[in-house]
Amino acid sequence: MVLSAHAKRHVQRQASELLAKHFPTLDPLRRNVLNELVSHTAEGWHLLLRADLPRSADRADAFLVGRTGVFAVVVADQPPEQVQPVLRHAEERFASIRGSQGRLVAPTAITLVVVGGVKRSPRNSGAFWALPVADLDQLFRRGDTRLPRRQADDLARAANDRLPDYSFFVVQPPEREPEPEGLLAAQDVTEGQLAAALERPFESWMTFLHPQQHAVVKRDYGGPARISGPAGTGKTVVALHRMRHVGRRNVGPLLFTTFVRTLPAVHESAFRQLAPELAERAEFQNLHSWARTLLVHREVELNVNPAAIDNAFARAWLRHRGALQEIEPAYDYWHTEVDRVIKGRGLRTLAEYKQILRRGRRLALGDAQRERVWSFYESYRDNLVARGAHDYHDMLIAAHAELVRQPLESPYAMVVVDEVQDVTLTGLRLLREIAGDGQNRLLLVGDGQQQVYPGGWRLSDAGIPVQGRGEVLKVNYRNRSGILDFARRIDAGNSVDDLDGAAGVVLRDAEVVNAGGRAETWTGRRTDLAAALVDTLRPLPHGHTALITFTKHDADECRRLLESAGVPTQSLEHHTGEPDDRVKVGTVHRAKGLDFRAVLAVQFPALDSANSDAARREAAELRDRQRLVAATRARDFLWWGVVEGAA
Numbered sequence: 113m114v115l116s117a118h119a120k121r122h123v124q125r126q127a128s129e130l131l132a133k134h135f136p137t138l139d140p141l142r143r144n145v146l147n148e149l150v151s152h153t154a155e156g157w158h159l160l161l162r163a164d165l166p167r168s169a170d171r172a173d174a175f176l177v178g179r180t181g182v183f184a185v186v187v188a189d190q191p192p193e194q195v196q197p198v199l200r201h202a203e204e205r206f207a208s209i210r211g212s213q214g215r216l217v218a219p220t221a222i223t224l225v226v227v228g229g230v231k232r233s234p235r236n237s238g239a240f241w242a243l244p245v246a247d248l249d250q251l252f253r254r255g256d257t258r259l260p261r262r263q264a265d266d267l268a269r270a271a272n273d274r275l276p277d278y279s280f281f282v283v284q285p286p287e288r289e290p291e292p293e294g295l296l297a298a299q300d301v302t303e304g305q306l307a308a309a310l311e312r313p314f315e316s317w318m319t320f321l322h323p324q325q326h327a328v329v330k331r332d333y334g335g336p337a338r339i340s341g342p343a344g345t346g347k348t349v350v351a352l353h354r355m356r357h358v359g360r361r362n363v364g365p366l367l368f369t370t371f372v373r374t375l376p377a378v379h380e381s382a383f384r385q386l387a388p389e390l391a392e393r394a395e396f397q398n399l400h401s402w403a404r405t406l407l408v409h410r411e412v413e414l415n416v417n418p419a420a421i422d423n424a425f426a427r428a429w430l431r432h433r434g435a436l437q438e439i440e441p442a443y444d445y446w447h448t449e450v451d452r453v454i455k456g457r458g459l460r461t462l463a464e465y466k467q468i469l470r471r472g473r474r475l476a477l478g479d480a481q482r483e484r485v486w487s488f489y490e491s492y493r494d495n496l497v498a499r500g501a502h503d504y505h506d507m508l509i510a511a512h513a514e515l516v517r518q519p520l521e522s523p524y525a526m527v528v529v530d531e532v533q534d535v536t537l538t539g540l541r542l543l544r545e546i547a548g549d550g551q552n553r554l555l556l557v558g559d560g561q562q563q564v565y566p567g568g569w570r571l572s573d574a575g576i577p578v579q580g581r582g583e584v585l586k587v588n589y590r591n592r593s594g595i596l597d598f599a600r601r602i603d604a605g606n607s608v609d610d611l612d613g614a615a616g617v618v619l620r621d622a623e624v625v626n627a628g629g630r631a632e633t634w635t636g637r638r639t640d641l642a643a644a645l646v647d648t649l650r651p652l653p654h655g656h657t658a659l660i661t662f663t664k665h666d667a668d669e670c671r672r673l674l675e676s677a678g679v680p681t682q683s684l685e686h687h688t689g690e691p692d693d694r695v696k697v698g699t700v701h702r703a704k705g706l707d708f709r710a711v712l713a714v715q716f717p718a719l720d721s722a723n724s725d726a727a728r729r730e731a732a733e734l735r736d737r738q739r740l741v742a743a744t745r746a747r748d749f750l751w752w753g754v755v756e757g758a759a
C-alpha cells in the first residue's frame with residue numbers, strides 16, 4: 113500500500129508518540145529507525161519490538177514480518193560484539209512455525225539486518241545485512257514479494273506467540289487508504305488461475321521449506337554431498353538455502369556453478385533476494401567461464417575457437433567416415449562419442465577407451481570397432497593441434513592441471529554444482545579440485561532422469577565419494593497436478609540412477625502438492641503453427657511464459673513466427689530472471705533448471721539420421737528425457753504442439 117504524503121506524516125507522528133511513551137530513553141539512531149519501522153505497520157507490515165529496549169543486543173531489537181519475508185533487525189552504529197547468538201535466537205524462535213502444505217519456516221529464511229553505520233568485519237562477514245539508514249526502504253521493496261498477505265499475517269501471529277519478550281507495535285493510516293495492489297495484475301493471468309496464483313507466490317520457497325528440505329539445508333556433511341530427486345522437488349531451492357546456511361557460519365567465497373551457461377544469472381538474482389548479506393561473497397558462474405577466468409588469471413593461453421573445433425571434426429570425419437559408417441551411419445553419433453565419451457571423460461589412451469563402460473550408449477562397440485573410433489578421435493585431435501586450437505574440454509583439463517599445480521589462494525567455503533547430471537567427467541574432476549576437501553565444501557545437485565546430453569559417469573568415477581551423504585527429495589512443488597500427469601506419461605525411463613549407482617526416484621513416484629493446472633495438446637501443419645501459438649499466448653502472462661523447442665534451428669523459427677505476429681520475445685540465452693513482458697524462447701538445453709507459469713513446447717518432425725537400431729533407441733530415449741525436462745518447466749499451464757510433416 114502506498115500512503116499519501118498526508119497519511120505518512122500522520123502515521124509517523126503516531127509512531128513517534130508510541131515510541132516515546134514506551135521507550136523514553138532511546139538514542140537518536142534507534143528512535144529514527146524504529147520510527148520508520150513502526151510507521152510501516154500502517155501499510156500492513158508486522159513489527160515486534162523487544163520490551164526491554166534499549167538494552168544492547170544479544171538478540172534482535174525488532175522482528176519485522178511482511179510479504180517480503182522475515183527480518184531480525186538490530187539498530188547499531190557499531191557491529192554487535194557477537195552476531196551469531198542474535199542469529200541463533202532468531203532462527204530458533206521461528207524454526208517450528210508451520211505454514212501451508214506441511215512446510216516449516218526455514219531458519220535460513222530470516223535475514224539479520226543491522227541498520228546504522230555498521231561495517232562488516234571478516235569475523236562476521238556475511239552473517240548479516242549491513243544497511244545504512246539511508247537505504248532502509250530496501251526492506252520494504254514491493255518487487256520482492258514472497259508471501260501471500262494471509263501467510264505473512266499468520267506468520268507474524270505465530271512469531272508473537274514464540275517471542276514473549278517482544279510486543280506488537282502498530283499504527284493506523286488516518287482514513288481508509290486504497291487496498292494494496294495484488295501481487296499480480298489481473299490481466300497477467302488467465303481467469304481461474306488468478307486466485308490460485310495469489311495463493312502461491314512463486315517465492316514462498318524463500319520462507320517455507322518442506323521438513324525434508326529443511327533437514328538437508330542444515331545437515332553437516334563430512335565430505336562431498338549429493339542431492340537428487342525428480343524435477344521440481346526443490347533441489348536448487350535447498351542448495352540456495354544451504355549456501356546461505358553455510359555462508360553465514362563461515363568466511364570465504366561461495367561458488368554456484370553449472371554446465372548451463374544461462375542458469376547462474378537466474379539463480380544469482382534469486383539468491384540476492386534470499387541472502388542480500390552474502391551477495392558480495394557468492395559467485396554465480398558457469399563452469400567454462402570459471403575455468404576461462406582462472407586460466408586468464410594464471411596467464412595460461414588457450415585458443416578455444418568453435419569454428420576451428422567444427423572444422424577439425426569435419427576433416428576427421430572425411431577421413432574416417434567410411435570405416436565408421438559401416439558400424440553406424442550418423443555423423444552425430446560419432447561426434448558425441450568423441451565429445452562426451454572420449455574427451456568428456458578425459459581418456460588419454462586407446463587402452464583406457466577399450467576398458468571403459470560407455471554408460472548411456474546403446475550401441476555396443478568391440479575392441480576392433482573402438483580402434484576405428486580412436487583413429488577418428490586422433491585425427492580430430494591432430495587437426496586441432498595443427499591449427500593451434502583447443503576445445504572446451506581442453507579448457508577444463510587445463511584448469512584442473514593449473515589447480516593441481518597451484519591451489520586457489522582463497523579457497524571456497526562452499527561449491528554448489530547444479531544440474532550435475534550433464535557435467536562431463538573432466539568437469540567433475542575440476543569441481544572436486546576447486547572445492548578441495550572439507551566439511552560441507554562440495555554439494556552436487558541433479559537428476560539422472562533429466563540428462564539432456566548422452567554419455568554418463570558415476571560420481572565415484574571422478575573420485576567423489578558421497579556414500580552416506582546422498583539425499584533424495586520427493587515432493588514436487590513446482591508443477592500443478594495437471595502438468596505432472598502429462599509429464600509422467602512421457603516415457604523417460606522407469607528407473608533412474610541416483611548419480612552414483614544406487615536406485616533413484618523417478619518423476620512418476622514424486623508426490624504432488626499443487627492441484628489444478630492444465631495441459632493441452634495441438635497437432636497441426638507448419639503453416640498453421642503461428643496462428644495456434646498466437647492464440648494460445650493471448651490470455652497468458654507473456655513475461656512468465658516460455659516457448660521451448662528441441663533444436664536451436666526450431667527455436668529461431670518460432671521466434672521469427674512470434675516476432676512477425678507482433679509478439680515480443682527474448683531468447684532464453686539472455687534470460688537472467690529479471691521480470692519483463694516478453695515471451696522467452698529457446699531450446700530445452702537453455703530451459704533446464706528454470707520454471708515458468710506457462711510453457712508452450714513445440715516439437716518439429718525429428719531429423720533422425722541414426723540408422724542402427726541401438727543408436728535410434730538411444731536417440732529416442734534422449735528425446736524423451738528432453739521432453740520430460742520441457743514439460744516439467746511449466747507450473748500452471750502447458751501447451752504441447754506437434755508439427756506434422758517431413759523434417
Ligand SMILES: Nc1ncnc2c1ncn2[C@@H]1O[C@H](COP(=O)(O)OP(=O)(O)OP(=O)(O)O)[C@@H](O)[C@H]1O
Binds near residue numbers: 315341345350562
Ligand atoms: N518449499 C517450497 N515451497 C514452495 N515452493 C517450492 C518449495 N520448494 C520448491 N518450490 C517450487 O518448486 C520450484 C522448483 O524448485 P527447484 O527449481 O529447486 O526444483 P528442482 O528440483 O531443482 O527442479 P529441476 O530439477 O526440475 O530443475 C521452485 O521454483 C518453487 O516454485
